Amino acid sequence: MKKAWWKESVVYQIYPRSFYDSNGDGIGDINGIIQKLDYLKELGVDVIWLSPVYQSPNDDNGYDISNYQAIMKEFGTMTDWEKLLEEIHQRDMKLMMDLVVNHSSDEHQWFIESRKSKDNAYRDYYIWRPGKEGKEPNNWKSTFSGSAWEYDSETDEYYLHIFSKKQPDLNWENEKLRDEIYSMMRWWLDKGIDGFRMDVINFISKVPELPDAPNPNGEPYVSGSRFFKNGPRIHDYLQEVHQEVLSKYEVMTVGEMPGVDVEEAKKYTNPERNELNMVFQFEHMDLDSGPGGKWDLKPLDLRDLKSNITKWQTGLHGVGWNSLYLNNHDQPRVVSRFGNDTTYRVESAKMLATFLHMLQGTPYIYQGEEIGMTNVKFASINDYRDIEILNMYKEKVLDRQENHDQVMQSIYVKGRDNARTPFQWNNKPNGGFTTGEPWINVNSNYKEINAEAAVADPKSIFHYYRKLIKLRKQHPIIVYGDYQLMHPEDKESFTYLRTLGEEKLLVITNFTEKEITWNVPGNLEFKAKKILISNYANRNLSELKNLTLKPYEAIVYLGE
Numbered sequence: 360m361k362k363a364w365w366k367e368s369v370v371y372q373i374y375p376r377s378f379y380d381s382n383g384d385g386i387g388d389i390n391g392i393i394q395k396l397d398y399l400k401e402l403g404v405d406v407i408w409l410s411p412v413y414q415s416p417n418d419d420n421g422y423d424i425s426n427y428q429a430i431m432k433e434f435g436t437m438t439d440w441e442k443l444l445e446e447i448h449q450r451d452m453k454l455m456m457d458l459v460v461n462h463s464s465d466e467h468q469w470f471i472e473s474r475k476s477k478d479n480a481y482r483d484y485y486i487w488r489p490g491k492e493g494k495e496p497n498n499w500k501s502t503f504s505g506s507a508w509e510y511d512s513e514t515d516e517y518y519l520h521i522f523s524k525k526q527p528d529l530n531w532e533n534e535k536l537r538d539e540i541y542s543m544m545r546w547w548l549d550k551g552i553d554g555f556r557m558d559v560i561n562f563i564s565k566v567p568e569l570p571d572a573p574n575p576n577g578e579p580y581v582s583g584s585r586f587f588k589n590g591p592r593i594h595d596y597l598q599e600v601h602q603e604v605l606s607k608y609e610v611m612t613v614g615e616m617p618g619v620d621v622e623e624a625k626k627y628t629n630p631e632r633n634e635l636n637m638v639f640q641f642e643h644m645d646l647d648s649g650p651g652g653k654w655d656l657k658p659l660d661l662r663d664l665k666s667n668i669t670k671w672q673t674g675l676h677g678v679g680w681n682s683l684y685l686n687n688h689d690q691p692r693v694v695s696r697f698g699n700d701t702t703y704r705v706e707s708a709k710m711l712a713t714f715l716h717m718l719q720g721t722p723y724i725y726q727g728e729e730i731g732m733t734n735v736k737f738a739s740i741n742d743y744r745d746i747e748i749l750n751m752y753k754e755k756v757l758d759r760q761e762n763h764d765q766v767m768q769s770i771y772v773k774g775r776d777n778a779r780t781p782f783q784w785n786n787k788p789n790g791g792f793t794t795g796e797p798w799i800n801v802n803s804n805y806k807e808i809n810a811e812a813a814v815a816d817p818k819s820i821f822h823y824y825r826k827l828i829k830l831r832k833q834h835p836i837i838v839y840g841d842y843q844l845m846h847p848e849d850k851e852s853f854t855y856l857r858t859l860g861e862e863k864l865l866v867i868t869n870f871t872e873k874e875i876t877w878n879v880p881g882n883l884e885f886k887a888k889k890i891l892i893s894n895y896a897n898r899n900l901s902e903l904k905n906l907t908l909k910p911y912e913a914i915v916y917l918g919e
């Protein structure tokens with residue numbers, strides 16, 4: 360397998376609004392990030408992925424960009440950003456910027472022009488259609504509730520917005536628009552950045568007819584995603600991005616792709632096709648959702664996680680490359696989700712980290728994951744800030760009179776604000792995130808869970824992550840070894856074997872809060888030589904033949 364720096368890297372995602380506030384206005388900022396770079400260096404990560412810091416009216420916290428070449432005032436200035444890049448590079452780390460070009464903000468100059476008249480030079484930068492019998496052009500639903508179309512009386516037409524109505528979709532069919540995007544990307548790359556994370560990039564090619572989606576239950580609006588996920592020209596566009604932009608730089612790319620399957624992902628990430636390095640797939644994040652989607656809660660069956668991870672591990676092996684994640688700014692905290700955020704918070708956070716970091720692919724750590732930050736429960740809907748949560752609540756509780764408590768429960772389990780509460784730096788007020796009033800409340804557990812305490816405690820989750828990252832640097836098998844699942848039917852433990860040449864790595868994890876007996880798999884040929892890492896003390900090699908796993912235990916054996 361071809362080696363590459365981005366295969367050997369560990370990425371850390373910063374959601375700037377919630378990371379560290381240096382000026383007391385309650386909002387994280389760029390200078391705040393600079394002040395915390397030594398903390399990230401100590402953790403040992405190689406690359407920082409920075410969620411959007413561009414000018415934005417913040418309808419969707421920066422994922423609605425009104426100027427791609429300016430910095431959001433609340434976050435600082437371009438000079439601050441340049442200093443950030445320099446300070447990151449000085450510490451031998453890299454910076455990956457977020458690229459949000461499926462849509463812009465409705466306050467972007469392009470859209471302001473576009474909506475003026477049907478013959479405006481920018482009209483065709485967006486997707487406009489006349490209504491159908493006095494209604495929207497089709498029945499697509501927005502990801503953030505309601506119709507995916509907004510009527511504009513100025514020209515008596517509707518524009519498409521897969522996300523909020525302040526996030527109009529850009530029209531990639533338009534070559535001039537594509538050229539503008541490419542020159543903007545080159546402008547950032549020429550400033551010296553090291554890559555892009557591309558927001559919902561597999562949505563940019565729509566089926567041109569924009570047909571109605573099947574609607575057997577007669578819903579007001581339904582998902583039209585089959586007509587824009589991995590659409591007809593998507594691979595042409597990405598190859599063009601590569602040719603016009605990426606091929607000229609030595610950078611890292613990851614495409615965020617809801618609805619991508621392994622077969623499509625092979626195309627996106629096969630280096631011979633010149634598209635992207637890797638994708639963020641969502642299948643493993645959908646395993647605890649019922650047929651009603653994200654808010655339809657369902658417990659995880661570990662066998663589903665096993666078969667899914669195995670499909671991706673073996674599917675992309677030797678063809679493309681996996682990204683590995685359990686958290687980001689759109690997902691609830693994994694320790695609350697697949698672990699236990701009370702009695703076994705520390706053990707289960709370490710177990711989940713072991714499970715993820717020993718797989719093949721590039722691991723991503725989301726801010727706060729490395730100290731085991733947990734989900735939050737705000738008593739009132741008014742304490743939530745996320746547009747997805749607020750629109751969903753309004754639609755279900757206020758418009759359709761669904762049960763308030765049930766909807767709140769689904770927000771507690773799945774809401775995006777779980778990941779967006781301020782980073783907990785210390786046990787001072789607001790977790791040391793700000794000296795002002797934070798834009799969203801801090802999680803009340805900050806006195807116990809915070810970075811200062813974690814750094815001071817050699818047994819903390821933080822130091823465990825440090826070790827995992829170090830091991831990746833020392834053992835090429837962690838990066839390049841192939842993968843084999845053991846015990847596919849076991850509902851409690853997840854065991855897999857990695858192999859590189861003569862060397863083998865046996866990764867054993869208990870996903871339950873019980874003690875369980877672990878049987879040596881019949882098909883396992885393995886001679887253990889060393890325990891690389893484990894989350895309970897005093898494990899020794901000889902126990903492997905007769906192993907009882909403690910709650911959320913994880914053990915990694917190196918051998919042959």
Ligand code: NOJ
Pocket residue numbers: 419422423459522558559615688689
């Ligand atoms: C995916 C981003 O991660 C999410 O936060 C955002 O709301 C949507 N794309 C729209 O940009």
